[in-house]
Amino acid sequence: MTTNKKITSFDIADLAGVSQSTVSRALRGSPLVNEETRRRVQAAVESLNYTVDKNASNLRRKFSGTLALLFFEDPTPDDSHINPFFLSMLGSITRACAKQGYDLLISFQQLSRDWHADFADSKKADGIILLGYGDYLAYCDRLQKLVEQGTSFVRWGAVLPGQPDITIGCDNFRGGHDIATHLHEQGCRRIAFLGDASSHYPEFFERYRGYAAALEEHGLVADPDLQANAESTERAGYEAMQSLLERDAKFDAVFAASDLIAIGALRALAGRGLKVPDDVALAGFDDIPVAGFINPSLTTIRQDTRQAGDALVESVLKMIHGESPESAVLPGKLIVRRSSVREPSGLGDA
Amino acid sequence: MTTNKKITSFDIADLAGVSQSTVSRALRGSPLVNEETRRRVQAAVESLNYTVDKNASNLRRKFSGTLALLFFEDPTPDDSHINPFFLSMLGSITRACAKQGYDLLISFQQLSRDWHADFADSKKADGIILLGYGDYLAYCDRLQKLVEQGTSFVRWGAVLPGQPDITIGCDNFRGGHDIATHLHEQGCRRIAFLGDASSHYPEFFERYRGYAAALEEHGLVADPDLQANAESTERAGYEAMQSLLERDAKFDAVFAASDLIAIGALRALAGRGLKVPDDVALAGFDDIPVAGFINPSLTTIRQDTRQAGDALVESVLKMIHGESPESAVLPGKLIVRRSSVREPSGLGDA
DNA sequence: CTGAAAGCGCTTACAG
DNA sequence: CTGAAAGCGCTTACAG
Structure with missing residues (x-):
């Protein structure tokens, strides 16, 4: 039906009879836009089936609306099986992200790779959640480095005094x-x-x-x-x-x-x-x-994975927003x- | 240590004593770049801990290097539990994506929402993988719409004659x-x-x-x-x-x-x-x-989830590259x- | 093999 | 409340 050329905010502007800036403002929910204008923009958006280009939007806003989930398991020969506990975690983290309007990017990192830069720096994610039962001493340095870089991240693990990062874990x-x-x-x-x-x-x-x-x-x-x-x-x-x-x-x-x-x-x-x-x-x-x-x-x-997922997501989000969440210990149940x-x-x- | 200003390809260019265009070419692996120049750029990249901004890169290239995985389960009251079969699938799909250098974006869509536009159009993903045991007749129309939009997507499900989309499934x-x-x-x-x-x-x-x-x-x-x-x-x-x-x-x-x-x-x-x-x-x-x-x-x-994951990812990738993969039936094993x-x-x- | 320049599609001060 | 314009950080013809 529709021609196959990419529809931009300029097309919406034309159709709605306003400027492109106004379209952008209307779509981002700016209070500056007149209610009637907003409606016209909305109508145009719907009739052309338009969606904002996230790459362009994120580039300008320096923001991605995405969290990255990194599994840092030790590399296993049989790599088709993820620890079922983390699979449950993954489920609850995904839900928690959805609730907050964030997307989740998943990556199974081998401990050998250089993940400290991969996500945060490449701006695909605003924050990182780290999950895994790998050798702590082996990735400790990297955590340190992540902290120094000012990356927003939380880790699931043992909560111990003197850790440089924010850790959420079970008691x-x-x-x-x-x-x-x-x-x-x-x-x-x-x-x-x-x-x-x-x-x-x-x-x-x-x-x-x-x-x-x-x-x-x-x-x-x-x-x-x-x-x-x-x-x-x-x-x-x-x-x-x-x-x-x-x-x-x-x-x-x-x-x-x-x-x-x-x-x-x-x-x-x-x-x-x-x-x-x-x-x-x-x-x-x-x-x-x-x-x-x-x-x-x-x-x-x-271990209550639902609660854990919520806590993890909530904490990264806080860091992203410049707040300082605390490490937290969650109760387990016999x-x-x-x-x-x-x-x-x-x-x-x- | 490092100052907290975003490092761009211009910084790399300065340090390496070349133009920014050359930095970009070197990093994208263009054959046009002199080996010696490439090395200098590499050195600068490493010393500044630089990574390419994906948003900017994707915006220009009209590409995202990301696949989206959508679960279209019927909404369940107890939404913390994902069907374990799909959890296995998720694992193998993630691995398959990693192997191909793609990231995986995850979303648990409720059938009620309007997901046809969400991913492909917003350019966060180049293609979509659909997974779920939801009511087929309820989302059939949307599949049709996705096809019409020219979205690259494959679905895990029953392979039947006359389907508009590419489906991979078990026998x-x-x-x-x-x-x-x-x-x-x-x-x-x-x-x-x-x-x-x-x-x-x-x-x-x-x-x-x-x-x-x-x-x-x-x-x-x-x-x-x-x-x-x-x-x-x-x-x-x-x-x-x-x-x-x-x-x-x-x-x-x-x-x-x-x-x-x-x-x-x-x-x-x-x-x-x-x-x-x-x-x-x-x-x-x-x-x-x-x-x-x-x-x-x-x-x-x-059902061999490893094979399924590979097949699913391979098929979307083909579609993304303009090829026409076929629906496929995978053997099950008693x-x-x-x-x-x-x-x-x-x-x-x- | 390399550089200068245009442009991807947005967002957001700036000026009304 | 709205518009014109700059600019986010890249990639890629274009011209050497």
């Missing part, structure tokens, strides 16, 4: 504490921990510290022989569990630093003929969608399922 | 056929179908048609009393299953049009004390991540798990 310490306390209540006394417990992975480390603190409160000690490193994949969980089994560690419960690790551990335990929860109680962290569906269903800490509940005796299902 | 008919054949092989003779079997949901409808065709090959007929509508949510699956149970339908197997529906059905069956697979064999479609983890693990058709396997007698696990 990992408390979560670890809750899990260990719960396992102790179930009568477990030798509770293994699966996950990196070092400053490379501060979220896991906090979970570990919460777990250790809870044990201590009950006169127990976190036994280094009952800890095995694992990053957040099923495979790593399987291997960590195997290593514990192979060195004949004695334990009656396993606290995995993430649900994915727990699922891998479950597989390793099953391989040895060990039953969960009867032989070994098991708990994870995150409450990813599968957690409720595996057999036995998995006790875990639920979800008790079958994997950790010891039946008093050999009874049936819950 | 739904074949998948439905495979499932029904498999269930028949397991000795099932009264196989129920859970899912909308109408042209509103063409993917489900194709699955249904494949199922009906397979039954027919075995001298059976798809019994309308064994079909109940459901869109692709767990809740709908639960309700559909309930309605069948409540009207006392007799069946020995259930083919759910999606895994989510199957999971809901499983819950309803368990509520009646019916055991899967012993009392009722069950199969789904999609092979979402939970499918292998639920108990019993779910027989389903795996994954047999415990939910549909009848043990010859009361033996143990598989």
